[in-house]
Amino acid sequence: MRTRIERDSLGIKRVPASVYYGIQTFRAVENFPISGLRLPDEMVRAYALIKKAAAHANAALGNLPRRYASALGRACNEVLRGAFHDQFVVDVYQAGAGTSFNMNMNEVLANRANELLGAGKGSYRYLRPNDHVNMAQSTNDTFPTAMRLGCLMALPSLLDAMEVLEGTLQRKARQFAHVVKAGRTHLQDAVPVRLGREFGAYALAVNKARRHIAETARALNELNLGGTAVGTGMNAHPRYRLLAIGALRRWTRLPLRGAQDLMERTESLGDFARLSGSLRAFALELIRIANDLRLMTSGPNTGFGEIDLPAVQPGSSIMPGKVNP
Template identity: 50%
Template sequence: MQYRIEKDLLGEMQVPRDAYYGIHAARSAGNFPVSGMKAHPVLIRAMAQVKQAAALANISAGLLDREIGAAVAAAAAEVAAGGLADQFIVDPFQGGAGTSVNMNVNEVIANRSIEIIGGNKGDYHLVHPLKHVNLSQSTNDVFPTALRVAAIGMVLELSDSLAGLQTALQDKEAEFAGVLKLGRTEMQDAVPVTLGQEFSAYAEAVARDRWRLYKVEERLRQVNLGGTAVGTGLNADLNYIFNVIEELRMITGFGLARSENTVDLTQNADVFVEVSGLLKACAVNLAKIAGDLRLLSSGPLGGLAEINLPEAQAGSSIMPGKVNPVMTEMVTQVSYQVMGNDQVIAYAASAGQLELNAFLPLIAHNLLQSLEILNNAVNIFNIKCIRGIKADEARCRRWLEESHAFITALTPHLGYEPAANMVREAALKKKRLREVLLDSGLLTEEDLEEILTPGELTRPGVAGSRRLKKEG
């Protein structure tokens, strides 16, 4: 491999001749070979969009030569579109509040800009990573702004995905509206419910998650770009400061605005804690839904088996024919990861000191991972699980008939003590409650058919109230 020699504050270093990154990224890669992962590509895209906006604003303010500025803007647009993705080599676990990522982006854009105007990579006399690409900026306003831009896009995407999941659950609510089944509280038999009502609760929970995330996007729109090192805007021209937000707004399509207090946004990361908290709430709901579906589909012969989940893959290397509820297990694991990420984000945000939070790279890594895996999990769950769920109506009816749960609906017709005696007799004689009731002569088959219907058992009021009125 051939190398070029680059210099920085600490001395000289060999950089691969064909590399678009430079000495700062190379030092970072050598200093922090921690996880084997790289900075999130959505963060890199957002960083490049910030660099593109900055170049255009610097040209407009007369701070940057038009040819150089145009090349920088063009190179940044290439990176924002996904170009040169393999050149972003720094680990997400790094010191420096994101300086390593910022310099990696600066160097890649600088070297691509040099190529655009006809030079050779590494000839920073033509386009310099700091003098030109980072002009009027600091890592401390670029990185938080880019994280907000990245998060906005991913939050909106997740909100859309949750809307799709909500629709799928509502479709199942309608499909299962007439499927009467045994309700359960504290894992014990409870009063009847319809399978559709259970799915309606899932749909409502997801709807709340969708709306909360859709609204929190507004909290991310204020940015500190133009605040430079500590939010005061030192070394940033006023024309640049007021133009750069408009340029970034046009590039991203998001309703961004410059914060009225850029010192606040430079040092405080609580908005990311807020977003992560809503992701955690969403994860909690998804884990609860997934857990319910695993339980309702358990068996198929030795469990509840009130629903059938779509079969995705063979489930065992030793037990032939076994099929596991893998989609619900995947969603549960993703949910736990998001909950864990939320705790890390809270710790990192609380560790900021004075004018800056040095742990923003950790916040970025965990927040963007949570958004990505949650969005992917929701879409897979929707398509490969929820849409294909089938009800086993016979199984639902069997558990209801074999339980004593529906006696609650008969209490107004029998009285509490007689009803309790019926339950005790059914348990002692190991008979179905329906059989004991009919043997008693207190209720007829017609009475039971009138009272024990989905419409009577699963809505407010006394089941079979018309019968009581007749008797009255």
């Protein structure tokens, strides 16, 4: 395998000649061979958007040559279209609060931008990972921003699926509106209920969970981008974060805004905890509904046997005809 030599403050390493990442990514792969899992595509795309916005802002402020910003923007667009995703090789479990992945992104974009300008991988003749791609940034403001953007980019598909589920349950509620069955408490027979009412209650529970998730997700629109290392904005132009977040807002069409207090937004991840709580609450609702359906379909001879769920596969290797819910 052909290699190239790269240097950092710790020394030199031989990196595969064909890859777009560099020495710091190579060290991270060596240091953290933990799970084999990589960060999701939403995180990769979110980070590429941030780097593109940073290049746009720094060029507008006169701190990054337009030629460099153009090449960097082209490299970011390629990543956004799905290129080079095999080059983001850092394990999802890594030290440094995301520094390894930030440098993975910086190195890939720097090498691709240099390539677009006519230089070879690893030469860093024009753009360097830290000096240019990471200009006015720290992992401590870009990684949380990417996490927030990644969640906001991923949530619509979940909310859409929840809406479909809610609609399906509502249709079943109408279908079973006149079916009378036993209500139960503590698994003991209680007063009669209509099966349609039970499915209507399931639909409403999904509706409430969907609205709660959407509500808690709104807090993710407040970004600490521009706070750099500890929320003071050190090494960033005073207008940098306004320009960068403005670009992100235009490109994503999300109501993104700068943090009221950059230090608070850097040190606190309470918005993620609240979103996680709403997702967990929805998971609990799904488990409850699934358990109800499992009980109602139990049998067919010695269980409740009140409903039939569609068979999707045989349920036993020893009992012919057995189907599990």
